[in-house]
Amino acid sequence: MSGRPLLDAPGALGEVGPDETREFRARLAAGDFCLQRCHGCRTEHFPPGPACWRCGQVGLEWLPVEDPSAVVRSAVTIHRSFMAFADQVPYAVVLGELRAHPGVRVIARLAGEAVPIGSGVELVWTGDPSRAGYHWEPRP
């Protein structure tokens, strides 16, 4: 996948979105793809938020992902789209569940063509200046 920005809208990493998203993007820019973990029930969260959706506890700790490998739970190919994506079709998008973090699923573009559900992928943070900042790559 090329390193060009997916969107040209204003707001580089760390400048757009609610506080948790700014923090997430700042950490991503520094090299860490982070989840959050609840101090109380230990539920791991993605995307980040202000409190635990399972038990309601406020304040979550940041948890860098050490193992980016994942299993494809869903995969689609987008054939028609809008905005900056209109001229990028067809493109594949994967919902992947991190192997080291059961229940934590991340949606991102897949580099290359769609892969079957159940196959292996790896989350790669691209370091590019887009607001996506990461994508999946196949790991058969």
Add this chain to the structure above:
Amino acid sequence: MRCAIAGIGASARSKRATESMNGLAVTAAREAVADAGLEPGDVDFILGYQESDSPGPQELATYLGLRECGFYEILSGGTSTESLVSGAVGLIASGAARNVLIYRTMLGRSGKRMGGGAGWTDESWETLLPGGAYLVPHGIFNAGQRVALLAAMHMHDNGIGEEALAAICETFYGHAQSNPTALMYGRPLTREAYFASPYIASPLRLHDFCVESDEANAILVRPAADVRESGRPTVLVRSVVPKLATAPTFHYNADDPTGVAGAACAARLYEQAGVRPSDFDVAAIYDCFSWVVLRQLEAYGLVPAGGAEEFVRDGQLGLGGSLPTNTAGGMLSEGYTHGLNNVLEIVRQLRADHAGTGRQVEGCGLGLVTGWAGPSVASGMVLEAAA
């Protein structure tokens, strides 16, 4: 307080309206009021919904000639109708209103389209969607793209083939052939044409997406006793569940990511009404996408677990099937007002408005309406034809 849907109304439907949105709304509202045997001046409260794409109830009140009128509106699409009917029941029960008009007007095809394009930006999508900052930059934003991810997962995990989606489309397009006001009237869909159509977001093809239309729809809710006294047909609201959210709102990370809020909604709906899913004679199932129908059949207990594909392939959603559904063609082929047009049709069925034609479901006494605003928000109504 028992309430009933006393009147229904609709404007002309097209892909490019010649009237303004207020003009369409006035036509639909006046028709609903007249259908209830009332005058516009009898309306004392107006409820509306929109997605920042239409004028509001205050303007409609003005153009109905009302000097004073209560109103509110919600910013929402699917699940709005049931939520506003619930609101109407509460307003009537509290004494704040007597005759409540609920409406939606939109230039859904020639104006701001729901799927994207003019009027939408990446930032507006990010603001609108829960977790939008983690979807939009990855090229997943409109409803079809988000539903496709769920459909692919659900169909894979349950061994359901694309034939099931084709069957739903074919059935609803078939219904539209008896409805001259449907956008797809005169344009039946064959299995071959379905599979020859392009994917938009796999596994969803062109016909798995609902149509887009310019139109207004309205219903009038009154105390059931008033309707009975008027001598008009009474369609009782036997139970109603407004917007029900199941956590987490970023449902891809739910314990069961293929689960939907409809299951929790159905439990409340049936308990309040004292009915079982096998009691329904007719249904209005929210059909922004064919797969959404497939998924709700199981969630609302209308088919045995694992039985949805066989049910739709056997034509059970058709006229003559065990649960005739969206008999005007549904949003897949009639028109699209976030579910309100499907409510108009189920009211017609429960009043036997189509009696003597092949479109009428015979012996039609109890109807189910479902609403969908993504997998984690559902709503519903049980409607009953009262003697």
